[in-house]
Amino acid sequence: MLILLQLAWLGWLLAFPVALDSDDALNFAHGVTRFSVLEFSPHFPGYPAFIWLARLINLAVDDPARAVQWASLLGTALIAPLAAWLAVKLWQRPSLLAPVWLLVLALPLAPTLALSGLSDGPALAAWLGALLALLHRKAALAGLLLGLMLALRPSYFMLALLPLWLGMAQKGTRLRFVLPITLVGLISLLFVWQADGWAYFAEGRRFTDGHFTLWGNTAAAHGDRLLSWARTFNDQLTPLWPLLMGALLLLPLWPRSKDQAAALSPLWSLYWLALLLWTLFGQNPDNPRHLAPITLLGIVLLAGRLPRWGERPAMLGALLLLCTTLTAPAPPAMVQAARLAERTCPALVTQWGVRLLRETTALPVTDGWYQGDAALALTQGACRLSRRPIAQSEMPLPHQGHWFAPRFGAEPGLWLAIPR
Structure with missing residues (x-):
């Protein structure tokens, strides 16, 4: 029954039109034909x-475009x-x-990750597979999946903390665990090296600095961004998210039974807390x-606290x-x-x-990051595309707005302000 539902869910998503809706997805599509981090095909880390x-x-x-979307879909x-x-x-x-x-x-x-054309879905699948393989004491398989997770999405390095700890704690299998990680890492390094050479590392330093200090909009550089996470949590996890997060933080203090061993280790809750802090300040x-x-991870950890009478x-x-x-099935808000x-x-x-619109439309597109250029274009009658409604006072000319609703709750909606 579950497999049939999974196949039906997959078939439903396959009915959606193939459409890239972000610069990152476009960068991946370019990387399919020509890989170069310096050319943002895709962007760092590659x-x-x-x-x-x-x-x-x-x-x-x-x-x-279809290849990157299907890669996301199959992984998710x-x-x-x-x-x-x-x-x-x-x-x-x-x-x-x-x-x-x-x-x-x-x-x-789930559907947002599946149709994003990004690497999140496959990387999350590799991460969960690595944890599962470690619990089954399959060291070589766990190492391979962990190496692939880091090669699929290197920014998930924080997710590797617990698998690395569990893998190194299994005496007698450490070499079988570490060897696949090392091999995948070396192959990945050779792959990016043959495209960009030493310049790859210079681009990495520039990109990382920009992410944390400039355009990344993280709370590490902009403390007020922590308040934005409250809205994001509320949209994704309903207004009950403070209770859910509190339950996870108090998980080590929960009464435990003798037959519950690994899941009740404080290590798992500390791991979840580390991922939470990394998300809040680094994303x-x-x-x-x-x-x-x-x-x-929160669903997995709280699932065991569900009373048996509450399972059905x-x-x-x-x-x-x-x-x-x-x-x-419909195109994403960006395409509409x-x-x-x-x-x-x-x-x-x-x-x-910005890059997506420049390549897929005939319109002159001004990057709103450059405020002087944006102000000049708006005074000349340009439309403005935003993730939030634009008030009349924010545009130099009177305008009417059109809201494009997201297909799923985790996708952004878009507001197009058109001068009258």
Whole structure:
């Protein structure tokens, strides 16, 4: 039954039109045909394993945009079963399989990751697979999956902390665990080296500095961004998110039974807390997909605290939530906004999807980051694309606005302000 639901969910997402809706996804599509971090194909750190996966798919479809979207889709489709099996193994409760599986499928994050054309979904699947393999004491497989996770999404290095600890703690299998990680790392390094050489490391330093101090919009550089996370949590996890986070933080103090061993180790809660802090201070709250690791791990850790009498109601509730997540297949808000802008706007000012709009529309596109250029373009009648409604006082000319709703809860909506 679960497998049939999974296939139906996959078929539903395949019905959505192939459409890139971010600069990052466009960069990956360029990387399928020509890999170079210096050319932002894709941007640093390069995500070599995702490029390999997309290139493999591209052999069959011969369409880079479709290849990156299908790579995301196939990787994301593995998250729900892997999270469910991890909860079952961690808590030694086979009855948790269905509730956790259905709940992960029902998250607004799931379809967003699947259709993003980004590496988050495959990397999360590799991470969950590595944790599951470690619990089964499959050291070589765990090392391979952990190496692939880092090659799929190197910025997930914080996620590697607990798998590395668990892998190195298994005496007698350390070499089998470390060797695959090392081999995947060396192959990835050779892959980026043959494209960019030493310049790869200079670009890495520039990109990292920019992420944390300039355009990354992280709380590490802009303390007020912590307040933005409250809104993002509220949108993704309902207004109950303070209770859910509090439960996870108090998990080590929860009464435990003798048959619950690994899952109740304080190490798992400390790991979740470390991921939470990294997310709050090192990631951009404008992108809810950054919540995926702590959300998935939180579900797995709290699943064992679900009373046995509550498993069936939880399963039915997750199934109902899944039904409410389903929407009619449609292009993303970015594509819809671009179509209207081409018909009604002489030019466009935006901070979102600048490169994508320049390559997919005939409009002159001004990057809103450069405020002087943006102000000049707006006084000349350019439209403005934003993730929030634009007030009349924020535009030099009277305008009318059009709101493009997101397809899923974890996607951004877009506001197009058109001068009258």
